[in-house]
Each structure stands twice: as C-alpha cells, then as structure tokens.
Amino acid sequence: MNKIFDFDTFVSLDEGVNDPSIFKAVFLAGGPGSGKSFIVGKTALSAFGFKVINSDDVYEIQLKKAGLTTDPKDIWSAQGQMIRDKSKSLTGIKLSNYLKGRLGVVIDGTGKDYSKIKTQKDQFEQLGYETAMIFVNTDLETAIARDAKRQRTLGREKVTEMWKEVQSNIGKFQNQFKGNMIIVDNSDGSNVEGATMGAYRKIGTWSKKTPKNALAQKWINSEKNK
Numbered sequence: 001m002n003k004i005f006d007f008d009t010f011v012s013l014d015e016g017v018n019d020p021s022i023f024k025a026v027f028l029a030g031g032p033g034s035g036k037s038f039i040v041g042k043t044a045l046s047a048f049g050f051k052v053i054n055s056d057d058v059y060e061i062q063l064k065k066a067g068l069t070t071d072p073k074d075i076w077s078a079q080g081q082m083i084r085d086k087s088k089s090l091t092g093i094k095l096s097n098y099l100k101g102r103l104g105v106v107i108d109g110t111g112k113d114y115s116k117i118k119t120q121k122d123q124f125e126q127l128g129y130e131t132a133m134i135f136v137n138t139d140l141e142t143a144i145a146r147d148a149k150r151q152r153t154l155g156r157e158k159v160t161e162m163w164k165e166v167q168s169n170i171g172k173f174q175n176q177f178k179g180n181m182i183i184v185d186n187s188d189g190s191n192v193e194g195a196t197m198g199a200y201r202k203i204g205t206w207s208k209k210t211p212k213n214a215l216a217q218k219w220i221n222s223e224k225n226k
Helices: 036-042 055-065 079-099 114-124 140-149 155-167 170-180 190-208 213-224
Strands: 024-029 051-054 107-108 130-135 181-185
Touching: 024 114, 024 190, 036 107, 036 130, 036 190, 051 079, 055 079, 055 190, 079 107, 114 130, 114 170, 130 170, 130 190, 140 155, 170 181, 181 190
Parallel strands: 024 107, 024 130, 051 107, 130 181
Antiparallel strands: none
16 A cells, blocks of 8 residues: 555644544545535634645746746646645645644545545544545536636647546436535535525534544544643
C-alpha cells in the first residue's frame, strides 16, 4: 500500500480532542466546473470544524511565483505539472499535521482516481476515522460552460475527458461510502438550494456524533487523561 500520510512531518498542535468533528473525514468529489468550492460554503463544512485540504490553492500561488499563468498551455507544460506535484506534496504535509490532532478534514478532489480515494479512505479508517463523501454532480454542458468562464480554464476537450472519468466512478463510490454518500446536483437549473440544505443537515448531524470506533475512543481517552 502506498504511503499517503507522512507521519514524520507532524508538528505539535494545540487543537485536538476538544475540537468539533474529530475523527471525521469527508471526501469531496466532482468534475471540473461542478462548483465544489461553492458547495463547501453552502454546506458550512468549515463551521462544523472541518479543515479543507485543497492543493489547487497552493498550486495557483506556486504558478504565479514561477511566472506562469493559469492557461491550459502553462498548466499542462512540464514545468506546470512539476509545480502541481510540489503543491500536492505541500498539501500532504498540511494534512498530516491535521491528522496528528485527529481533526475533521475535507479532502477536496475531482474523484477521477478511484483507487487513490479508496486507499486514503482505508488509511483514515485505520486511524479510527469515520468517512463520508459529498459528490457534486453536473451535466456535461454545465461543466463545459463554467470552465470557459474560469480564470484557470482547462478547455472543452480536457473537461469532457475528466467529466467522463469522474462519472464512471459514481457507482464505485456509492458502494464504498454507502449511507454516507451524498450526491448534490449542481447543474444549471437544478434545485441546488434543496440539495445543499439536505447535505448540510446530514453532515452536521453526522459530524456531531461521538466517534464509535474503538481506536478513536482509545485515543480520546488517552488525550483526556494527559
């Protein structure tokens, strides 16, 4: 199994056992233009105590430092992809720090790589975490139109390719997350308000539940006795 979390990079945190949403991990999936960041805000994940992990924020900063733009030509260049790898490494260190305190986390990704998410999910659960997924779905036309309006556009061809990859994994994700799989339809013209309200209520209720996993309970008791 590949090593996803580098526990050697942990640093001391004041946060931990008394924080909300500990031992809860939410995977956020959806193709380009699905509006995942918008849904994160609408479902108030940060307000529930979750720490959002998104390498795109770091990536855009690193691109700018290197004198590159967010155009497809720069993004898919050799240098652009090297910067992408570096950004993912920096984001991994941040995630490892959060995991030391067993904080609630949101892993923001596209969902095109099923095996990677499955591996991460298994490793979270080995630490005592409970996992859920919010899948932000759109039709292809919506995805293409929204991408065209973004500053960091991917282009019609790449969006179509990624959209199809993500769509092919929905059934696999449902099998993995079962009752903790939440699908939010954010296509143009959909009832997104109703869908996000349902997601907000479900994640809010779930995040407040006391962790049931024996490993989580052992860790909590140990921290409280320190």
